[in-house]
Amino acid sequence: MRIKTQTKGRIRRELDKRAPKLVETGKKTLILHGTKTSSVLNSVLTEIYHLKKGNSIKYSRKNDKIRPFESGGEASLEFFSLKTDCSLFVFGSHSKKRPNNLVLGRTYDHHIYDLVEVGIENFRSMESFSYDKKLAPQIGSKPFFAFIGEAFESVDELKHLKEVLLDLFRGEVVTNLNLAGLDRVYVCTAVSSNKIFFSHCALRLKKSGTVVPRMELVEVGPSMDMVVRRHRHPDDSLRKEAMKTAPELTKKKVKNVVKDDIQGKLGKIYIPDQKVGDMPLTNNVKGLKEERREAKMKGEDSKPTPKKQKQDAE
Amino acid sequence: MAETQYEVDLGNLLAFDAHHQFASPPSSREEIVKEALEQGTKLVQAVADALFNLPSTEDLEGPIVKLPAPTSRLPREKPLPKPRPPTKWEVFAQKKGIQKRNKEKLVFDEQTGSWKRRHGYDRVNDDNDIPIIEAKATDEPGTDPFAERRKEKKSKVEKQEKNRLQNLKQAQKAGALPSHIQLAATSLPITGTQTMPKKVSKDELQNVAGMAATSTASGGKFDKKLPGEKPPKHEKKYRKFLPAVEGSGMGDMERQQTEKVLNKLISKNSHEILNVEKAVNMYNVKREKRQRKQGGGQSSSSSKFKPNKKSFKKTSHKGSSSNKGKSK
Numbered sequence: 001m002r003i004k005t006q007t008k009g010r011i012r013r014e015l016d017k018r019a020p021k022l023v024e025t026g027k028k029t030l031i032l033h034g035t036k037t038s039s040v041l042n043s044v045l046t047e048i049y050h051l052k053k054g055n056s057i058k059y060s061r062k063n064d065k066i067r068p069f070e071s072g073g074e075a076s077l078e079f080f081s082l083k084t085d086c087s088l089f090v091f092g093s094h095s096k097k098r099p100n101n102l103v104l105g106r107t108y109d110h111h112i113y114d115l116v117e118v119g120i121e122n123f124r125s126m127e128s129f130s131y132d133k134k135l136a137p138q139i140g141s142k143p144f145f146a147f148i149g150e151a152f153e154s155v156d157e158l159k160h161l162k163e164v165l166l167d168l169f170r171g172e173v174v175t176n177l178n179l180a181g182l183d184r185v186y187v188c189t190a191v192s193s194n195k196i197f198f199s200h201c202a203l204r205l206k207k208s209g210t211v212v213p214r215m216e217l218v219e220v221g222p223s224m225d226m227v228v229r230r231h232r233h234p235d236d237s238l239r240k241e242a243m244k245t246a247p248e249l250t251k252k253k254v255k256n257v258v259k260d261d262i263q264g265k266l267g268k269i270y271i272p273d274q275k276v277g278d279m280p281l282t283n284n285v286k287g288l289k290e291e292r293r294e295a296k297m298k299g300e301d302s303k304p305t306p307k308k309q310k311q312d313a314e
Numbered sequence: 315m316a317e318t319q320y321e322v323d324l325g326n327l328l329a330f331d332a333h334h335q336f337a338s339p340p341s342s343r344e345e346i347v348k349e350a351l352e353q354g355t356k357l358v359q360a361v362a363d364a365l366f367n368l369p370s371t372e373d374l375e376g377p378i379v380k381l382p383a384p385t386s387r388l389p390r391e392k393p394l395p396k397p398r399p400p401t402k403w404e405v406f407a408q409k410k411g412i413q414k415r416n417k418e419k420l421v422f423d424e425q426t427g428s429w430k431r432r433h434g435y436d437r438v439n440d441d442n443d444i445p446i447i448e449a450k451a452t453d454e455p456g457t458d459p460f461a462e463r464r465k466e467k468k469s470k471v472e473k474q475e476k477n478r479l480q481n482l483k484q485a486q487k488a489g490a491l492p493s494h495i496q497l498a499a500t501s502l503p504i505t506g507t508q509t510m511p512k513k514v515s516k517d518e519l520q521n522v523a524g525m526a527a528t529s530t531a532s533g534g535k536f537d538k539k540l541p542g543e544k545p546p547k548h549e550k551k552y553r554k555f556l557p558a559v560e561g562s563g564m565g566d567m568e569r570q571q572t573e574k575v576l577n578k579l580i581s582k583n584s585h586e587i588l589n590v591e592k593a594v595n596m597y598n599v600k601r602e603k604r605q606r607k608q609g610g611g612q613s614s615s616s617s618k619f620k621p622n623k624k625s626f627k628k629t630s631h632k633g634s635s636s637n638k639g640k641s642k
Contacts, residue, residue: 012494019493020392027391087391109393122343145328146357148350153332162330167388170326179366180376182327187354189346191336197346201354212366215358217351234389242389 018085022246026172030086032059034066034093040100041092043125047222048090050126051169051200053139057084066091068103069230074112082110088168098229104164108242114234116157116164119227131218135202137184142171144182144203149190157228158190165198185217191225199223320360325384327365329357396490401481441467520544 029052031045049058059080067073068091077089087110091103100120106113137143145166152158169186182203189197200221205213234242256268321330334353370377400408407414420429421438430438447459485491523543527534556567 015494016492020395022395024390024392106389106391108389108391113389142327144358144361145326146354147328147330148334148353148357150332150335152330163386163388166326166328166386170388173325173384175381176378177365177381178373178376178378179370182362185354185358187350189350189353191346197350199347199350199354201351203358212359212363215355215362217355217358219347219351223347239389241393243387244390244394246394 026055026170027088027167028084028086029056029168030059030080030084030089031056032063032066032080032089032091034091035062035064036094037062037092038094038100040120040123041094041102044100044102044120044123044222044224045090045092047126051221052171055171057086068105068112068115069117069232077105078107078110078112081107090168101229102226104161104168106164106167108234108238113238113242114160114164115230115232116161116228117230118161119229121225121227123224124222126221129220131202131220135183135204135218136220137202138181140171141181141183142174142177143169144185145169146185146187147190148188149196151190151193152188155190155193157194157231158196160231160233161196161226161228162188184221187217194228196226196228197223198226320357322361322364323385324361324364324368324382326386327361328384328386329361331357396488398490398492399484399488401484402477 029048031049033041033045037045045058049056063076065073066076068077077091081087081089087107089103089105089107091105093101093103095101098117098119100123102118102120103115104118105115147162149158152162165186165188182205185201185203187197187199187201191197199219200223201217202220204216204218206216208214233239256270258266258268260266321332322328323330331353336349365379368379368381370379372378406412417432419432421432422428423430423438430436432438441463444463447463449459453459482491482495482497486497491497520543524534527537530537556571
């Protein structure tokens with residue numbers, strides 16, 4: 001057996017970063033496009049890249065062989081996902097049948113997990129909005145999400161799209177959040193059963209009487225209409241596996257412990273009955289020494305059996 | 315719009331209004347935008363309400379709150395890592411109750427009276443630095459103690475490497491190999507009943523496809539090729555000719571070619587060039603003649619048995635003439 005170990009520390013650290021972890025940190029996104037793109041699509045892709053500047057990779061070349069919805073056309077995507085360690089991808093393509101097409105996809109273990117195909121209409125880029133520059137959101141800040149419309153609950157495709165959009169723009173899951181750094185919102189409104197209006201706004205926190213500031217939304221970022229075209233759900237078994245959380249993380253219920261404010265922590269201990277009669281007694285039990293001594297005393301009355309003298313050789 | 319309960323997911327800073335409906339089909343785009351922003355403001359306000367009411371600690375940059383875990387679950391990107399099985403040492407240490415103790419990097423060296431590092435350049439108790447080793451009573455006179463120490467160290471290192479490999483194999487069995495390590499089986503000894511199944515190489519597999527193709531009527535020329543399959547290896551030329559002009563006189567290649575042909579032919583027909591039977595007969599005859607001469611002195615007409623020397627000269631004719639009568 002031979003061990004292939006990367007001995008260089010830097011490479012080893014990089015590989016360990018890509019190893020599966022119990023609790024996962026932010027997902028990276030891969031942005032690329034197919035054979036033909038339109039100017040609208042190009043700007044959409046660049047703007048998404050700018051929105052997710054720290055954790056996304058944008059490929060500039062065209063990729064012919066990628067067809068996410070066909071069985072053979074995913075190999076390239078999976079390969080890129082493996083090489084760049086990206087589990088989300090945004091694939092843009094333009095054709096007569098599907099103009100301004102954007103495929104948002106996720107991978108699990110570098111294999112395609114699910115896909116949502118969306119058409120972009122009425123796109124307005126970031127430059128077209130005029131606003132006070134001081135409000136511009138910082139790169140990498142944690143965004144608010146606002147989903148409006150009952151269609152997000154009732155229509156299967158929009159439900160899927162909601163999940164994918166959340167995954168795409170969420171960023172890292174953090175426990176400690178600095179309230180001063182909240183400055184962006186993604187607003188998604190379901191206009192009809194297959195169309196949503198997506199917009200990115202900056203937040204302005206205004207003084208109000210209470211601790212909670214008053215929120216004001218100012219449109220800054222790209223805004224577009226997304227028309228859901230096709231989508232593919234993940235396999236049930238794959239979904240089950242991907243949704244698994246580590247068993248150690250689930251909180252264990254502690255039994256027989258009660259916290260009292262007066263007395264503190266109280267615990268109940270259950271002791272089973274001791275079976276005294278059935279226990280076998282060993283020879284080393286001290287109590288038996290008395291018995292033995294008594295028995296010996298009694299036995300001394302009767303003459304001890306005389307020791308047989310050795311008969312000398314006759 | 316009636317004030318309804320929004321679904322708020324604090325961990326994701328998400329607010330979802332599941333009850334909103336457009337009262338009338340929106341006429342223009344501005345209306346949609348306006349409506350969206352209005353509703354969005356309400357939703358964000360709801361989230362912010364919950365958010366700012368969390369207990370916060372003051373920091374330099376601003377108040378920091380502890381966010382709860384997100385309620386809407388999203389799929390993982392990589393499978394759960396499997397727990398690593400404990401190594402042999404770890405099992406032993408647990409059983410014995412041995413605690414891990416971190417050693418300091420600097421150790422005080424009595425000899426020099428300074429602090430030296432534990433490992434690395436100029437270390438304490440370096441094995442190579444010992445100038446004198448006192449002989450023990452058990453030592454044999456001829457052995458070299460320095461060489462012995464070196465051998466011992468080497469065996470220790472080998473043993474440690476073997477143990478490390480065993481631990482990694484156990485980890486691989488459990489599926490929990492560390493990500494920067496790959497175990498590859500190079501050459502396995504043939505142990506008893508099981509031998510390693512021979513792994514077919516990439517080249518062999520490519521050749522197999524070609525071999526299958528030759529069984530078709532058209533020699534595999536019109537078979538559909540899979541992507542990535544290379545065309546069958548075949549040179550355009552079926553016959554090789556020597557270059558027309560190559561230097562002056564009989565060039566090297568031509569000479570080699572003729573030499574090759576000659577050698578082949580001679581070796582093929584060497585049994586006809588040298589007729590073994592005839593040679594044996596001639597030798598026997600000679601011997602008999604000698605014996606008779608010695609024995610009797612009676613000379614028999616040996617004209618019949620005279621050696622025919624002409625047969626050896628047939629080699630110059632490339633052996634073709636000798637084939638005529640022979641049925642070999």
